[in-house]
Amino acid sequence: MPTSRNPRDLLTPAALHILLSLAGEELHGYAIKHAVEDRTRGKMSLGPGTLYEAVHRMAADGWIEEVESGGRRRVYRITSAGLQILDDELQRLDEIVTYARRADLLPRAT
């Protein structure tokens, strides 16, 4: 069993979308679900398990943190470490897309 872990192991589609949602604003769990649904036009719908599993892991790794809020619901925001991870991942995706475009696997952006 590998004991060290590559942060990217954890960047599941759910985690990526959560980071994306939190990059703009501070949100509570159910609001994240709605944000993801809006952004993906309903193609991705997070269940409670998937959502909080990712939240739990990312909070443990310091990518996101809880905001002190007076409300009953817990609100999360992205940390600088989380932003870094998100940035890396978007870079990586961008490289892939750029390559795919160059190789004519994707229609070129207009």
Added chain:
Amino acid sequence: MRRHRWTDWILLVFPREFRDAHRTEVRDFVESALADVNPAGRAWATFAIVLDLLRAGIRLRLRPARLRASGTSPREEREGWTASTAHDVRLAVRGLSRSAGFSFVVVMTLALGVGLNTALFSVVNAVLLRPLGYEEPDRLAYLTATLPKKEIEDLLLSGGDLSDLRQVAAFETVEGIARIRQNLNGAGLPRQVAVGWVSGGFLEMFGVVAELGRLHREDDPPGMVVLSHGMWTDAFGADPDALGASVQLDGYPYTIIGVLPHDFVLHFPPRGGANPDIDLWKNPDEFWQNGAIWSAQGPEFGLIRTVARLRDGASFEDAQDGVDVVVADLRARFPDFEADDFRISVDGLRARVVEEVRPTLTLLLGAVSLVLIIACANVANLLLVRGQGRRREMALRLALGSTRGRVGRYLMIESLLLSVAGTGLGLTVAAWFVTAVPRFAPPELPLVDFVGVDGVVLSFAIGASLFVTLLVGVLPALAAVRTDPAAELGNGRATGVRGTGLRRGLVVAQLALSIVLLVGAGLLTSSVVRLQRVDTGFDASNVYTFGVSIPGSQYGWPEEANAYYREVEARVAALPGVESAGVVWPMPFAGGWGGEHEISEGEPIPLGLVSYRLATESYFPTVRIPLSEGRLFREGDPTHVIVVSRGVAERTWPGRAAVGRSLRANPWGRGMEDFEVIGVVGDIRGLDLRASPEGTLYFDARSWSWVDWEVHVLARTSVTEAALLPALRAVLAEIDDAVPLAHPAPLEDALRLQSASTRFVLVLLGGFAATAGLLAVVGLYGVISYSVGLRSREFGVRIALGSARWGILAMVIKDGGKLTLAGLVLGLAGAWVLAGFLDALLFEVTATDPSTYLVVAILLAVCSGIASWIPAWRVSRVNAVEALRAN
């Protein structure tokens, strides 16, 4: 917002630290998510959420959020255990997907077994187990009055009786309800509504809190109504201003004082059919024709059903003792009560609500648990077969240094994985079933709205599948652990076929159990077929019906009422496409009305109870009840003429003409009166399809039409409902636009409802039996093909030595035949013993009907024959040389 306590259960799958951190959030999430979907999609949404939570929980367990620094804490050991388990899980997944056929059959078997059981359990849970949603429901009692000598159950009581019962010390409160139908005006279109006419404290006794406004109070003046939530939404568009508005019931003014919450439903024992939901609740008043029923000094005429709340600490026995004192007093005061052995029994409200369906549900639960047992046997069989084939693999693992514990654990993990997949699929089956139940459940099944997948049902499903896994997963694990590597590996080819006896026994048991279920389903099928073929004595096809009731405040009776009904009849009959129309009360299968009749010539001779009906002359041709003697009613007849049915005529005047004779009856509660028989018509079954035709006295609607009470209008027509209904509404609106058209439906619907509960049980039992039969035959096929596989070398030798292929074929089929025969004998005997439980549902078929048994035996024999013929045929085609070389 509804609490979903099951989330707490599922959270147990997650590691503790996750639970502590996110419990409330997950709960809120689930609540919001479920509140956002519409009720129809809720089962699916619940299922998706459960699956998502389970997956995430297992992932978190297997891949802990933080890998801790190595150390000596027990945690580290647990990490090791977790890691090796994760490894085993991955291995098992790979292994199982390699033998996809095996995994598929096991998972499908489990899914059917667990799914059907969970599905039925969800019904049992809602109907029999879940508490009624009232405040302290266990203290609510239903008082059932009976007149055993007259065979009257659940007699309706009077206001005087109610106030007597209020003296019983063990009751905190005793409240009454009369269920009536009235015309509602002043809230959009006129409509007929189900009214709960209740004593002041009735709603409060259930602990219900008004969503808007307030409930009735004991000292309220008459004329106060509380709306059901549905009525408020339907008729008032959920407008808060409805509060304080005025409406008319049968022409009298009422003020709306409150609206009930949407989840309040009055669950009440059935009384001659299911109870429709109540649309609005009004307190006692004297407006209606029988308003005096609520007065303590009122007439003996009763319309009230009573519910009581026990005083804290009082028992049902205390209450019964108190009620017995009241009953003794009533019997002393009213000689009729004494003569008819009047009694009142005090029972729990819930027990009375489900009393009639409990035996049926228990029966179905028994049947479906047989399916689970068969599924268990099937899975055990498959695992044993697989285990047999893998003894070398296990031996090798042991020889290579794996511990017996580890090998056993690996096998358990395999079984668990299969069981998790089976449960998941099973829950899908159950979720589908739950959404389908309200559509095909008979109206007699109470509490059906509560059928759903909740925490209890979920625990049941998981429990059932754990039970299966432990029961059947342990066997192969133990067998493998006991393997002796030296013996197994030393002897290059394992020849011993252990556990064959067990497997054959399991197959025989499966066949036997499935025969029991198939016989049950067969008996029900013949019952339903026969019920649908019963000669009712009338022709319900192409007859469309509706109810209409005119208010006594506007119409005098009988003349004005008769004129009104005649006009409706004539205008309906004149509609294009309508052949004829008639008025009757009650129409067949829409309630009962009846009383005594006696011969009136000379000394009156009582003839017992008989059905009464009020009818116009055109009712008879409309439903094609034939006139066999005399004539029907006509204009100018005196008031006291009747038409009797053939059964009455033959019993009363055997062998003699009935027309012109005279009969006494008491249709109006004023005592026995003389009626002259003018005609004899055919008998009908209009109360109970299963009973013999009932004798009926028909009274002339011309003389006896009534008000404030519904009558039924029937039209013979082939026009479609969609075209007919607006025309019928227009007819009523033209005559009097305050009178609504009530519950329109084809007459055949009423007829179909008569066999609804038998059909419901048939659908379920039939499904269970078909599943059971399929599983048993698949099990047989599995065992035969496995043993054929083991003996392929032997067959090869036999063929090589000149055995005829048909001989081998016969040998294998004979082997399967032996198992089938044993299963048949045991199963038919078991069915013979158990089919008696179905008696109440059977119709014109005895529980030991030989032809049903024969058909089932042949059916199963044929299927089993095919199941053994396939592997037999395959092995008889083997090439001797290949068979010998391959092994």
